Amino acid sequence: MAIQKVGVVGCGLMGSGIVQVCAQAGYDVTVREIDDAALAKGLGRIDKFLQGGVDKGKMTAEQKAAVLGKIKGTTKLADLGGCDLVIEAAVENIAAKHEVFAALDAACGPETIYASNTSSLSITEMAAKTKRPARVVGLHFFNPVPLMQLVEVVRTPMTDAAVLAEVDAFAQKLPKTVVSAQDTPGFVVNRLLVPYILDAIRVYEQGLASKEDIDNGMKLGCGHPMGPLTLLDFVGLDTTLYIAEIMFDEFKEPRFAPPPLLKRMVLAGWHGRKSGRGFYDWSSGQPR
Ligand SMILES: NC(=O)c1ccc[n+]([C@@H]2O[C@H](COP(=O)([O-])OP(=O)(O)OC[C@H]3O[C@@H](n4cnc5c(N)ncnc54)[C@H](O)[C@@H]3O)[C@@H](O)[C@H]2O)c1
DSSP states (O other), X not given: OOOOEEEEEOOSHHHXXXXXXXXXXXXXXXXXXXSHHHHHHHHHHHHHHHHHHHHTTSSOHHHHHHHHHTEEEESOGGGXXXXXXXXXXXXXXXXXXXXXXXXXXXXXXXXOEEEEOOSSSOHHHHHHXXXXXXXXXXXXXXXXXXXXXXXXXXXXXXXXXXXXXXXXXXXXXXXXXXXXXXXXXXXXXXXXXHHHHHHHHHHHHTTSSOHHHHHHHHHHHHOOSSXXXXXXXXXXXXXXXXXXXXXXXXXXXXXXXXXXXXHHHHHTTOOBGGGTBSSSBOTTSSXX
């Protein structure tokens, strides 16, 4: 049966983007947040993004209203019971993810497919604890979800091939380009991106080049839209440290080991753009 009704758990940075692209693609979406304030904040983010499109003439006010009309917010997980696919985009914590899927097992029929948007946790570990391990996949979107073309569709050794095909078809309707990945830390994109970013920190840490030269080198020499240290400030130093630690723990390869400077900066509270300071000073909104 094709996916028609979609549930999303979490309406934060990623969840709100996922809700938006699903609704824009014509799916009926129910999104669950922990309380009314978090729900209002997430739905407000969607409204603001769509209003930006109206202001720029990319969509009409009627089209915006039609998209919002496809979205239902709730604080009750049981309201996701009628969904064909539930995408989990809650906090990056394995205990929290297990809790969400256990509650969904009580609310959803046996056919409902579960997907997690996790960046670094094991989909296999999540799937094994559910009552439907063959119907659990990873759907790894990129930030900002409405603008980034890619989604990684992640399979575990237990994933049913028919489920994978259904999820692939769903992702393509959003429309996103699918990269198929196995359930290993970092999947495909972060497996390549994280060691590159960590190496950029090492080049800076070893005094081989200034941060501006490192960033300009990759921007102007390789055509990247931004340099690795600016990118790190956007992603978050704390998030990157967390992912690197998980990858190093799994692979035991030095290239995944977080450099001492990254650890020190995170300890200092310099988490990047969101905290006002990372490799650059963001207090004015622009990197300095
Ligand atoms: N931020 C990124 O660039 C990025 C990219 C890809 C994947 N991810 C992954 O997406 C997930 C969400 O990340 P985010 O950046 O959106 O985080 P976020 O902190 O912005 O949002 C998480 C939201 O989940 C809500 N939440 C927590 N527990 C919940 C529950 N039980 N039910 C419903 N809602 C709940 C929180 O209130 C919060 O609003 C994480 O697993 C993260 O690793 C993040």
